Amino acid sequence: MRLHRNLPALLLALTSSLALGEPNLRSDNRSSNERPLAIERAAEQQARDWGLNTEEWTRYRDLMQGPLGVYSPHIDPLTALGIEARSDQERQHYAQLQVAAEAQRVEKLLAYQRAYDDAWQRLHADMPxxxxxxxxxxxxxxxxxxxxxxxxxxxxxxxxxxxxxxxxxxxxxxxxxxxxxxxxxxxxxxxxxxxxxxxxxxxxxxxxxxxxxxxxxxxxxxxxxxxxxxxxxxxxxxxxx
The missing domain is CATH 3.40.30 (Glutaredoxin)
Structure with a gap:
């Protein structure tokens, strides 16, 4: 009889404990679901930075897990995809992307160099x-x-x-x-x-x-x-x- 009298209190405590833990479970599930989404968005942004789509970016990441990544661990995505191109058309595609990217990089570099030269002339014209x-x-x-x-x-x-x-x-x-x-x-x-x-x-x-x-x-x-x-x-x- 003593067990029956204590049973409602035990059930109440258990129910309260589950209720308190429920938000944490939902929060953990939400965090788990958000992590892959954040990784996917980061991959999309990295792909866009190189003029690639997500499929091409995934192929680049896969290539870097193989021999190419061992021999050339710091190779850029366009060069990697161009070296491992599966057709002449694909190879030409990545070559054109790389030429455009390199031209943009050099233009930025030269723009900064011109600004640096101007600053040097203003601040230290008498110094070599x-x-x-x-x-x-x-x-x-x-x-x-x-x-x-x-x-x-x-x-x-x-x-x-x-x-x-x-x-x-x-x-x-x-x-x-x-x-x-x-x-x-x-x-x-x-x-x-x-x-x-x-x-x-x-x-x-x-x-x-x-x-x-x-x-x-x-x-x-x-x-x-x-x-x-x-x-x-x-x-x-x-x-x-």
Missing amino acids: RVILPDAGPAFSPAVTAANGRPALFVKEACPACDQAALQLQAAGRAFDIYVVDSGADDARIRAWALRIGIDPAKVRSGQVTLNHDAGRWVSLGLSGDLPAVVRQVGGQWQRQP
């Missing part, structure tokens, strides 16, 4: 950006203007580039050197210039300037390999023989 250790106060390099100065685009580990720079220097020409693969590292440009024999006195006087390319060579859209001597003629950049 890249000079040789013993060159002393030097000309602050800027983008070559329509002043007749040629621009020489070079890269490291390029004997022909070294020779072109020395030939211009020996001819007594005023020119601006842009190192394409400098990695924005001043020390690399200094080391290259010292190694090939760029005269610090010419850097000091501004007759020769040393600059990071910062995407300029790509933006010119000129054909051929480096070295390249270019000049602005009639508002257009032209490669010189």
Whole structure:
């Protein structure tokens, strides 16, 4: 009889406990349902950032789980999909997407570089950006203007580039050197210039300037390999023989 008298109280306690726990259960279910939705939306946004649809983005993620992801863990989606294209048409599609994306990236880079150059000229016009250790106060390099100065685009580990720079220097020409693969590292440009024999006195006087390319060579859209001597003629950049 004592068990029967206590039974209603036990049922009431159990019911109250279930009632209190019900909102938490609903909250957990809601969170579980929201997580896949958030992941899906994030994937859609990432796909749009690269000009892809969600199916293409899923294929890219799958490819990165295989050998391609092991050999090239930091490869971009367009290159990955282009390398693993299943037809010539698909390969051409991703090549066109990548050209458009690269053009947009370079334009943004150059826009910022122009803003940086302007800021440097306003704030530190009397200070050099890249000079040789013993060159002393030097000309602050800027983008070559329509002043007749040629621009020489070079890269490291390029004997022909070294020779072109020395030939211009020996001819007594005023020119601006842009190192394409400098990695924005001043020390690399200094080391290259010292190694090939760029005269610090010419850097000091501004007759020769040393600059990071910062995407300029790509933006010119000129054909051929480096070295390249270019000049602005009639508002257009032209490669010189």
